[in-house]
Amino acid sequence: MFARLVYESFRRQRRPKLLAGVAITLGVGVATAMIAVATDIGDKISRELRTYGANILVTPQDDTLDLQIGGVDLKPPSDGAYLDEADLPKIKGMFWRNNIVGFAPMLTVPVSLVGGDVTLLGTYFSRRLTFGKQDFTTGVRNTHPWWKVQGAWPNDESTEILLGERLAGKLGQSAGDQVEIAGHSHRVTGILSTGGAEDDQIVAPLTVAQRILGKPGVVRRVYVSAVTKPEDAFARRDPKTLSGAMYDRWYCSPYAQSIAFQLQEAIPHSHAEQIRQVAQNEGTVLSRIKGLMFLLTIAALLASALAVSAAMATTIFERRTEVGLMKALGAGITTVAALFLAESSLLALGGGILGFVGGSLLARMVGRSIFGSTIAIEPVLFPVILGIAMVVTFAGSALAIRRAVRFDPVYALRGDA
Amino acid sequence: MLRRGRAASALVAMVVAAAVTTAMLNLSVDVQAKLRKEFRNYGANIVVVAKDAQSLPADALEKVRSVLGGHGLAVPFAYVVARTSTGQPVVVSGTDFDEVQKLNRWWSVSSWPHATHDALVGTRAVAAVAPQGQPFDLSFRERTIHLNSAGTLRTGAAEDSRVYISLSNFQTWTDIKPSTIEISATGSSSDIAAMVQKVAEAVPSAEVRPVRQIMEGEALVLGKTRATVTTAAALIIATAALCLLSTLLGWVFDRRRDFAIMKALGASGRLIGGFVAAEAAALGAVGAVIGFAIGIAIAALIGRINFHAPVVPRFDMLPIVLAGGVVVALISSVIPIFLLQRVEPAMILKGE
Numbered sequence: 001m002f003a004r005l006v007y008e009s010f011r012r013q014r015r016p017k018l019l020a021g022v023a024i025t026l027g028v029g030v031a032t033a034m035i036a037v038a039t040d041i042g043d044k045i046s047r048e049l050r051t052y053g054a055n056i057l058v059t060p061q062d063d064t065l066d067l068q069i070g071g072v073d074l075k076p077p078s079d080g081a082y083l084d085e086a087d088l089p090k091i092k093g094m095f096w097r098n099n100i101v102g103f104a105p106m107l108t109v110p111v112s113l114v115g116g117d118v119t120l121l122g123t124y125f126s127r128r129l130t131f132g133k134q135d136f137t138t139g140v141r142n143t144h145p146w147w148k149v150q151g152a153w154p155n156d157e158s159t160e161i162l163l164g165e166r167l168a169g170k171l172g173q174s175a176g177d178q179v180e181i182a183g184h185s186h187r188v189t190g191i192l193s194t195g196g197a198e199d200d201q202i203v204a205p206l207t208v209a210q211r212i213l214g215k216p217g218v219v220r221r222v223y224v225s226a227v228t229k230p231e232d233a234f235a236r237r238d239p240k241t242l243s244g245a246m247y248d249r250w251y252c253s254p255y256a257q258s259i260a261f262q263l264q265e266a267i268p269h270s271h272a273e274q275i276r277q278v279a280q281n282e283g284t285v286l287s288r289i290k291g292l293m294f295l296l297t298i299a300a301l302l303a304s305a306l307a308v309s310a311a312m313a314t315t316i317f318e319r320r321t322e323v324g325l326m327k328a329l330g331a332g333i334t335t336v337a338a339l340f341l342a343e344s345s346l347l348a349l350g351g352g353i354l355g356f357v358g359g360s361l362l363a364r365m366v367g368r369s370i371f372g373s374t375i376a377i378e379p380v381l382f383p384v385i386l387g388i389a390m391v392v393t394f395a396g397s398a399l400a401i402r403r404a405v406r407f408d409p410v411y412a413l414r415g416d417a
Numbered sequence: 418m419l420r421r422g423r424a425a426s427a428l429v430a431m432v433v434a435a436a437v438t439t440a441m442l443n444l445s446v447d448v449q450a451k452l453r454k455e456f457r458n459y460g461a462n463i464v465v466v467a468k469d470a471q472s473l474p475a476d477a478l479e480k481v482r483s484v485l486g487g488h489g490l491a492v493p494f495a496y497v498v499a500r501t502s503t504g505q506p507v508v509v510s511g512t513d514f515d516e517v518q519k520l521n522r523w524w525s526v527s528s529w530p531h532a533t534h535d536a537l538v539g540t541r542a543v544a545a546v547a548p549q550g551q552p553f554d555l556s557f558r559e560r561t562i563h564l565n566s567a568g569t570l571r572t573g574a575a576e577d578s579r580v581y582i583s584l585s586n587f588q589t590w591t592d593i594k595p596s597t598i599e600i601s602a603t604g605s606s607s608d609i610a611a612m613v614q615k616v617a618e619a620v621p622s623a624e625v626r627p628v629r630q631i632m633e634g635e636a637l638v639l640g641k642t643r644a645t646v647t648t649a650a651a652l653i654i655a656t657a658a659l660c661l662l663s664t665l666l667g668w669v670f671d672r673r674r675d676f677a678i679m680k681a682l683g684a685s686g687r688l689i690g691g692f693v694a695a696e697a698a699a700l701g702a703v704g705a706v707i708g709f710a711i712g713i714a715i716a717a718l719i720g721r722i723n724f725h726a727p728v729v730p731r732f733d734m735l736p737i738v739l740a741g742g743v744v745v746a747l748i749s750s751v752i753p754i755f756l757l758q759r760v761e762p763a764m765i766l767k768g769e
Contacts, residue, residue, distance in 0.1 A: 019663070023659060023663055026655075026656065026659055027656060027659075030652045030653070030655070030656045033652065034649060034652065034653075037645065037648075037649070041645065044641075045638060045641070045642065048637055048638050048641055049634070049638060051633060051634040051637045051638070052459070052630060052631075052634040053630055053634075056573075057573055057574065065505065065506075065507060065541060065542060065545050065578050066508075066541065066575060066577075066578035067498060067506055067507075067508055067578070068508065068575040068578065069496045069498075069508055070466065070496075070596075070597065071575075074498060074508075144630075145633070146629040146630050146633045146634075194629065195626050195627065195628060195629035195630075196628075196629075196630075273573040274573050275572075275573040275574055276523040276524070276525060276571070276572045276573045276574070277459065277460060277521075277523050277572065277573075277574065278459075279573070280458075280522075280523040281455075281456075281458045281459050281522075281523060284455055284458060285452070285455050285456065285458075285638065288451075288452060288455050288723065288724065289452070289642050291722075291723045292444075292448060292642075292646065292723055293645070293646075293649070295719050295722070295723060296441075296444075296646065296649045296650070296653070297649075299437065299440070299441070299653055300649065300652060300653045300656065303437055303653050303656040303657050303660065304656050306433060306657075306660045307656050307657070307659045307660035307663070310430060310660045310661075310663050310664045311659075311660075311663040313667075314663050314664060314666065314667030315667075317667065317671075318667065318670065318671070362652075366645070366648055369644075370641055370644045370645055370648070371641060
């Protein structure tokens with residue numbers, strides 16, 4: 001009998017049910033989308049922050065003191081220690097290899113051109129490397145995304161070069177020309193613009209610099225760009241003072257310090273350190289944005305809850321004459337309340353499922369259009385959202401049902417609203 | 418009494434919707450300005466360098482500071498390669514320590530120098546220059562300077578290999594003027610581009626460049642954050658409007674008997690429609706104004722919690738919120754009235 005009442009209610013009063021259902025669907029959809037975006041925003045913004053470039057620098061352990069002014073290396077190339085280029089692919093063997101967005105080795109050597117002495121910087125542009133069974137590409141195109149080339153990037157296996165734009169202007173050269181360096185002719189494939197010291201330099205594949213220096217297989221330093229977790233008090237602890245479980249926890253958290261530590265393990269005789277200008281500020285920016293999204297999500301949830309409650313309250317209150325009639329016919333308050341609550345539950349269930357699907361699609365759309373990647377929807381979110389939808393619908397209906405039930409049946413029978 | 422209750426809940430819904438809309442609009446407009454302040458922690462976004470490794474003119478810093486007009490920091494740096502007492506070359510830089518502390522917040526300094534002959538020594542330079550933290554000598558072109566190692570500096574970059582001393586001390590020792598001015602200018606990308614132009618005009622003998630790494634990173638992350646916040650704000654405002662709409666619809670629909678009586682007594686459809694519209698507009702206006710005030714308060718609260726800085730209340734949004742409130746109220750009253758017009762008053766009075 002009860003079930004039939006519920007069924008008839010849905011069959012005969014389709015329009016108000018539809019309106020309530022739409023309200024629930026929209027409210028749940030917005031809540032789902034907001035929660036999905038807010039939980040994933042940290043990861044998304046972390047990846048976008050990699051536009052600032054390398055946050056870890058690897059140098060030889062026994063290196064002599066750097067002499068650098070304005071990005072220009074004044075140390076004679078024979079001075080100081082080197083890292084072995086062959087050790088670099090081992091970076092992909094570390095525990096945190098999936099957090100390494102890219103790395104670029106650098107080696108500078110002075111060369112003399114017609115106009116005078118110029119620095120030549122050797123590096124990877126987009127070099128293909130293999131480690132074990134893995135193939136990957138890495139280079140300045142990952143670690144220095146603000147470097148722009150007018151023309152084409154050189155092939156890493158060739159002797160093609162780039163000229164910094166200020167240097168090109170001074171020499172009067174442009175893309176397509178040939179430049180003679182240390183007895184060999186090199187083709188200029190493009191003009192490089194960085195806004196820094198490289199605009200006065202020649203940038204070439206690493207092998208070219210090694211050949212000119214006369215030291216094959218060496219690099220001076222390696223810039224690494226890694227996705228890190230913001231630093232906290234635990235991150236700053238010295239791993240040598242940690243033991244057992246604490247050490248594991250430190251090692252297995254992607255702090256800039258622990259990734260640097262693991263880089264030192266992977267590359268022999270190296271010293272790795274976070275580049276504070278990039279690494280430190282990531283944490284503050286990230287926490288501000290995450291905090292903001294959290295507050296916005298709370299606001300969205302409240303707004304959705306209010307919308308659902310308002311819609312339920314309106315639809316139920318509209319039917320108080322019906323309630324009066326039922327009471328006059330002998331239905332107890334509990335039966336009436338149970339009937340309405342059953343209807344609300346079904347609406348909440350249906351609206352909740354639809355809303356979740358819609359919200360997930362919305363979150364996916366937002367992720368794709370803003371970040372160009374999918375926003376992961378945790379499956380555990382589904383029962384949570386459904387539960388919240390039921391609770392909110394109940395709460396919204398309960399108040400309205402309570403008021404409706406108090407309504408004197410006499411007014412209902414008289415037709416007085 | 419019932420009717421007053423319903424009108425009250427309609428007003429409450431209006432106030433809530435207006436408050437939420439105001440808070441969201443305020444936030445999404447202000448979040449950019451707030452985040453930009455955080456991005457200034459990355460340091461200089463404009464660099465002024467003397468051409469051909471010379472020094473900048475003596476009045477360059479003054480001119481730059483007057484062009485900036487308080488919208489940023491300008492810090493001078495002078496560099497030489499000096500030698501330690503053992504003959505090892507080391508880069509020494511003269512700068513304004515108070516300003517550097519504000520510009521480069523990521524510098525990890527054990528203690529900042531205060532006395533004239535105090536030096537800030539980079540962690541890598543310590544071993545070469547003052548391994549036991551003792552006072553040390555540096556010489557440049559036959560002139561020697563005696564320095565105390567007041568503190569160590571760690572940045573993970575080139576600064577770790579340098580010794581920093583105060584600019585006045587540096588100039589007395591070497592007679593060399595600053596060659597670089599690092600500027601941290603506040604404002605949007607277009608403001609910064611304009612600032613680059615102005616500084617270039619003020620110091621024509623120097624090269625003025627924006628620091629692309631900083632500018633491009635900021636533009637990208639800020640753009641995506643703004644897009645996300647705007648989307649979130651739009652969703653929230655839509656939900657609030659939905660809540661408002663359903664409440665107002667219920668309110669008007671609830672009073673259909675009153676309108677039916679009015680029609681039966683001879684009021685024209687237009688009169689009733691006008692009456693309802695006026696009521697809705699009044700409700701919309703009052704609710705919007707109250708809601709606006711509450712919304713500003715909420716936005717200020719969020720600003721305090723998250724950004725530890727007051728969110729600027731934007732009173733120029735009041736017309737928008739007011740208009741929006743009145744429009745939504747009118748729409749939600751017009752629809753049921755339109756539907757009710759179709760029905761005979763008798764049907765409504767009968768109770769159907």
